[in-house]
Amino acid sequence: MKKYLFKSKSLLFLNLLFAILLSIIEISFAFVLGNIVDVSVTRNGLGFKKVLYIGIVLMASEAIISYLVRIFRGLFIKNSMASLKRDIFDNILFKDIASFNAQNSADYISIINNDTNLIEQDYFINILNSFQYISLFVLGTYSIFKLNIYIAIAAFAIGFIPIFIPMLFQKETGRRKKEYSNSLSNFTTKIKDIFSGFEVIKSFNIEEKIREDFNSSNNAVENKKYSSSKMEATVNSLSEFFGSLVFFVPLGLGTYLVLKGNFTVGGMLTSVQLMNYIVNPILNYSAIVNKIKGIKPINEKIEKIVEKNKVSDKGLEKNSLKNSIQFKNLSFSYNEDRQILQNINLNINKGEKVAIVGRSGSGKSTLLKLVLRYYENYNGEILIDNIENRNLKISSTYELISIIQQNVFMFDDSIEANIALYGDYTDDEINKAIINSGLLNLIETLPHGSKSSVGENGSNLSGGEKQRISIARALIKNTPVLLLDEATASLDSETSYEIESSILDIEDLTSIVVTHKLNQELLKRYDKIVVMENGNIIEEGNFYELIDKKGFFYNLYNVEKTV
Numbered sequence: 001m002k003k004y005l006f007k008s009k010s011l012l013f014l015n016l017l018f019a020i021l022l023s024i025i026e027i028s029f030a031f032v033l034g035n036i037v038d039v040s041v042t043r044n045g046l047g048f049k050k051v052l053y054i055g056i057v058l059m060a061s062e063a064i065i066s067y068l069v070r071i072f073r074g075l076f077i078k079n080s081m082a083s084l085k086r087d088i089f090d091n092i093l094f095k096d097i098a099s100f101n102a103q104n105s106a107d108y109i110s111i112i113n114n115d116t117n118l119i120e121q122d123y124f125i126n127i128l129n130s131f132q133y134i135s136l137f138v139l140g141t142y143s144i145f146k147l148n149i150y151i152a153i154a155a156f157a158i159g160f161i162p163i164f165i166p167m168l169f170q171k172e173t174g175r176r177k178k179e180y181s182n183s184l185s186n187f188t189t190k191i192k193d194i195f196s197g198f199e200v201i202k203s204f205n206i207e208e209k210i211r212e213d214f215n216s217s218n219n220a221v222e223n224k225k226y227s228s229s230k231m232e233a234t235v236n237s238l239s240e241f242f243g244s245l246v247f248f249v250p251l252g253l254g255t256y257l258v259l260k261g262n263f264t265v266g267g268m269l270t271s272v273q274l275m276n277y278i279v280n281p282i283l284n285y286s287a288i289v290n291k292i293k294g295i296k297p298i299n300e301k302i303e304k305i306v307e308k309n310k311v312s313d314k315g316l317e318k319n320s321l322k323n324s325i326q327f328k329n330l331s332f333s334y335n336e337d338r339q340i341l342q343n344i345n346l347n348i349n350k351g352e353k354v355a356i357v358g359r360s361g362s363g364k365s366t367l368l369k370l371v372l373r374y375y376e377n378y379n380g381e382i383l384i385d386n387i388e389n390r391n392l393k394i395s396s397t398y399e400l401i402s403i404i405q406q407n408v409f410m411f412d413d414s415i416e417a418n419i420a421l422y423g424d425y426t427d428d429e430i431n432k433a434i435i436n437s438g439l440l441n442l443i444e445t446l447p448h449g450s451k452s453s454v455g456e457n458g459s460n461l462s463g464g465e466k467q468r469i470s471i472a473r474a475l476i477k478n479t480p481v482l483l484l485d486e487a488t489a490s491l492d493s494e495t496s497y498e499i500e501s502s503i504l505d506i507e508d509l510t511s512i513v514v515t516h517k518l519n520q521e522l523l524k525r526y527d528k529i530v531v532m533e534n535g536n537i538i539e540e541g542n543f544y545e546l547i548d549k550k551g552f553f554y555n556l557y558n559v560e561k562t563v
């Protein structure tokens with residue numbers, strides 16, 4: 001976290017400078033107070049006037065400097081927090097897909113919203129506060145030693161007790177704070193799930209259960225927060241108790257010295273006031289140290305979640321497919337206990353259209369995920385023009401290959417923006433993608449055409465319309481390889497046929513299509529049909545060859561046809 005403190009060095013310096021100036025003014029006030037008492041006791045009119053003028057100048061300076069302190073503090077917090085959140089976000093954004101999915105996305109939301117908030121309150125603000133306390137403490141100490149060495153020594157003898165109290169509780173404070181942060185993450189996950197599944201909740205009449213669930217998470221957060229603040233209350237109260245004890249020292253000793261005629265009343269008042277500037281910083285500093293140290297487990301939690309498996313875009317560059325994609329002895333398992341793909345061998349030449357069929361769970365989508373490098377811990381090879389896919393820059397892989405999936409995410413923006421996805425395309429290119437993905441009919445009926453909003457995650461669109469947008473998205477990218485994973489599943493037979501057919505028409509395009517719809521006319525057009533079962537390729541050939549074989553595909557085809 002330290003690096004964020006020093007990111008805006010000049011602002012940090014200004015905060016320190018103004019904290020020192022403010023402390024000088026406050027200390028001066030203590031002397032003005034003592035002087036006022038002394039000139040009144042001695043009935044010194046001239047002296048009173050002088051002290052009054054100094055008091056007025058100090059008050060005006062304090063107002064101006066307090067304002068500047070607030071402004072520079074705000075600027076510093078603004079810059080540090082923006083850069084902290086930017087870095088956290090970058091680390092999440094550049095994770096690889098598998099490690100991103102390993103964590104619930106609500107945890108990321110919680111880090112960016114809740115944990116950074118804790119860091120702002122407990123770390124940055126407290127560090128800035130500590131400037132003020134340290135400078136007050138140093139100047140106050142210097143002044144009290146100058147004023148009366150006996151009072152100073154006596155006060156210091158017990159003045160440091162409060163500092164040790166937070167140290168005693170530091171571990172426990174950190175533990176409770178981490179528990180609070182974890183409960184906040186769980187709470188955010190719960191809320192996210194509830195709102196995402198709102199329609200399911202309604203249609204299954206489970207509002208009461210959801211309410212109970214919410215209440216239990218809500219109570220857990222509040223209990224953890226309470227437990228953390230209870231700890232803080234104990235620490236602060238103990239520190240305050242010892243802090244107030246310290247005040248009696250200058251008061252008692254000062255009175256004694258006044259009675260003996262060795263000290264003025266004004267001097268005694270000044271020393272009591274100065275004790276404020278010594279004790280308060282000590283008290284607050286202990287609480288501050290406690291909070292700053294308490295942030296350590298949260299910092300570690302963020303680092304653990306965020307800094308794991310960042311993708312470095314290193315490797316070979318490649319932007320065209322010249323010959324083939326080959327799978328050689330490819331095996332893969334998500335978890336060690338279960339093999340999902342076993343010794344897959346397959347050759348796909350440039351421009352070939354390949355259909356992958358097979359029963360649910362046979363490993364079809366997993367095969368596509370490996371081509372897209374969602375997981376790189378496979379055995380065997382995936383060769384693109386004889387170069388292992390994992391040795392390419394990840395950005396090169398995505399320039400070569402795009403995918404159309406069944407479940408597609410929509411950004412809350414226009415249809416056009418969802419197709420282009422920040423790409424710089426001409427109107428002609430966008431229109432072509434709209435036509436080839438079968439979106440034209442929809443767009444013609446919308447008042448704002450392709451500029452119409454899709455709503456949150458495409459809520460203004462039907463499943464089929466969303467799927468067509470995802471098809472347009474992939475077509476406009478114009479990559480040499482296109483993967484389709486049940487891409488036309490939610491489209492009616494006619495539209496689905498048209499889209500698949502227009503994809504098969506693109507001559508140079510190498511396409512690998514996972515499909516459940518065994519349409520004879522389309523299947524006949526594939527160069528190769530690959531049949532998978534239990535993570536193995538069990539049959540391979542064109543439609544006629546596989547039908548003649550009267551094997552697994554033949555049966556699957558007949559079953560699907562009659563369903």
Ligand SMILES: Nc1ncnc2c1ncn2[C@@H]1O[C@H](COP(=O)(O)OP(=O)(O)OP(=O)(O)O)[C@@H](O)[C@H]1O
Nearest residue numbers: 334335340358359360361362363364365366367514
């Ligand atoms: N992230 C994952 N972690 C663990 N196991 C997984 C994961 N994703 C899929 N699997 C398992 O891997 C196996 C193959 O899944 P895959 O999605 O590749 O099958 P599929 O042939 O595409 O099925 P479908 O036709 O139903 O889409 C399944 O048994 C599935 O439960």
